[in-house]
Amino acid sequence: MKNDKKTVWHICSNRWNSAVTEYALSAAKSLKDVGWNSVFTGLADKPGHLRAMNEGLSCSPLAHFKISTLPRLIKLYWQIRPDVIFVYGGAETFLSRFFLGTPIIRFRGQDRDLTHPPKPWSYRLSQSHIAGVITPSETVAKNFRSLETRTKAITLGIDAQRYQASETRYERPTVTILGRFDPVKGHGAFFLWFRMLLLSWPEDLPKPLLKVIGEPANIPIEHMRAFADDVKLVEGKDWELVAERVPQVGNILGASHLGVICSQGSEVICRVAEEFLLCGTPIFVSGVGSLEDCLFSESAGASYRDLPGDKAVALMKKLLIESFREGLDQKAARAREAHTHFSLPVMARQLEKLIAHVGPSHLRGLEPSAEPTRP
Structure with a gap:
């Protein structure tokens, strides 16, 4: 009954x-x-x-x-x-x-x-x-x-208890990509853009670091390293690779300054974009699928859809510098706003x-x- x-x-x-x-x-x-x-x-x-x-x-x-x-x-x-x-x-x-x-x-x-x-x-x-x-x-x-x-x-x-604004941040301006290693995720093309970012970076600021986190799917780990080698990114200096599932990954997302979703297709549900924002970290997205729906305000980040490479890199540099310079209170405010959309x-x-x-x-x-x- x-x-x-x-x-x-x-x-x-x-x-x-x-x-x-x-x-x-x-x-x-x-x-x-x-x-x-x-x-x-x-x-x-x-x-x-x-x-x-x-x-x-x-x-x-x-x-x-x-x-x-x-x-x-x-x-x-x-x-x-x-x-x-x-x-x-x-x-x-x-x-x-x-x-x-x-x-x-x-x-x-x-x-x-x-x-x-x-x-x-x-x-x-x-x-x-x-x-x-x-x-x-x-x-x-x-x-x-x-x-x-x-x-x-x-x-x-998303369970907002697992993704919250961090009270600590990386010392270097840090760009983070989270997602499986698969051609649709766009890692290979983004490495070139990150190299362009390094070459145009202001000398009075610490050099950015790229963190790539995920597990191999249709791209082996050695191919990811080859993508970086092709554009002269030095592992351990310019970028870091974490090729495994990370417990409490929210801590990394929250300490980062910019979350990148460079997918070339799919992204209908956009879980990773939401997780970055719940941690207070702005996002830089390709604009495929539903990604632009996650940009609830200008503070949430930006889309580079239809932009040529040089203009996309210029937009990424602007977002990264702004995020690097902002206070923890601004980051916390972004996280609070994200909670009203994605919890x-x-x-x-x-x-x-x-x-x-x-x-x-x-x-x-x-x-x-x-x-x-x-x-």
Whole structure:
């Protein structure tokens, strides 16, 4: 028998430790934190399921998401008896059409959702049972606003306790890149720009340092070093490489002066950009995907989209010098503002606002959780 607690069921078939998985887990955790019974169903023993358990979420995993899974899914449905269901991929969106009477909210935040707007006729055919759509940015939401389904851009929420403004900063002006070593992340091209930055740097200021943090994906470590060697960057002097997962990476982001996201594609959900800003560190971004949506004010940083190399380097130099010279109070103010955009309580409040519009009758007009207080 179901208790009086509001229940939300998150169904996510994504098998990777991807940005989509990150978003699903954050949505589930954010609602749990404000009093919902938040149940997570992912692929058994895959990152989504394992991380959900570590976060203390109620978990009901599945071995796979196929039509043969439907009896098991229907059984879970009657055990959980959700008030609202969130689905994060195509397989669970199709299977959820059998849950008549329960509002379904569909997440759209894959790369394709940014580059290929849905055709209204095919959308109505395959998604007619969907009550609402959430996207991680306004950039993606624009592709769905022409549909007859209520669409709301809800930014990824991050645990702000893990990412806060640091009271210490690196002595040298420090530019940091955080992300896997993959061609789409744009490391190779950025090394040349950093070399150009060094050559044009004012003599009265300490020389900048580039920190590159991540794990090899489709680029081996030796190729990263070759990129730097090609433009005469000296490891240990001009740049540092940390090729492993770093615990408490927020300490590094917070001590840096500029966070760079030089990706050449993807970046629909923009977790790393948000993490830098939550630490009070301004960002310098390529502008692909939803990155420019993260620039909530001029103090947040800048995009170099469509700029030629020399002008992009000049803009980076300007941002880095300003950040190097600013006080800790300015950095803390930027972090506080970021918390009003990217924290878990803010995400929960936005999700509850959507549920109040598209949810079951007993949740219509639901009063969202109180506005979070600034740290």
